[in-house]
Amino acid sequence: GQPLVWLVAPAVAAVGIAFAYGPGIDPAWELSSSCAVSDRMVLLTRAVTVFALNAVLGLLASAASGAAVALTFGWLIPMTAVCALALAAAVAARSASVGAAAGVAAWVITVLAGQTAGGHLTASVTNALAYLPYLAVAACCAAVVIYATRPERGLQ
DSSP states (O other): OTHHHHHHHHHHHHHHHHTSSTTTTTTTTHHTTTTSSOHHHHHHHHHHHHHHHHHHHHHHHHOOOOTHHHHHHHHHHHHHHHHHHHHHHHHHHHHHHHHHHHHHHHHHHHHHHHHHSSSSTTTHHHHHHGHHHHHHHHHHHHHHHHHHTTTOOOOO
């Protein structure tokens, strides 16, 4: 009886964000490498833009329908955590496949753990008490991305 978007959207977004980084995968890689702006800023700007667009669309849907509020926050906050994890894994391992696998695996484990604890499949997204841990995971993973994409300084 629950919408499947709650379960599918975070996994799809995690795969998408993992594949938004790296040569041979990202169509804008050459362009971002030739910009005066660092690769890190291009990557972070693209990721923040995607999250901002999703948040705005979700908030507009929530304003249009009161029933959409729970649905919007139910997938948007977990999606942020799972995407940040996938991006951090992709950047740290320098492999989009590793990032996608980490994001999907984390989400599947979260959904199955929520089902075990809450008794139904959507428990991992309907539990408002999980929102703060999701945001903490997202912040930690964002710190990993920022650290891993910092410009390297050599001794000269």
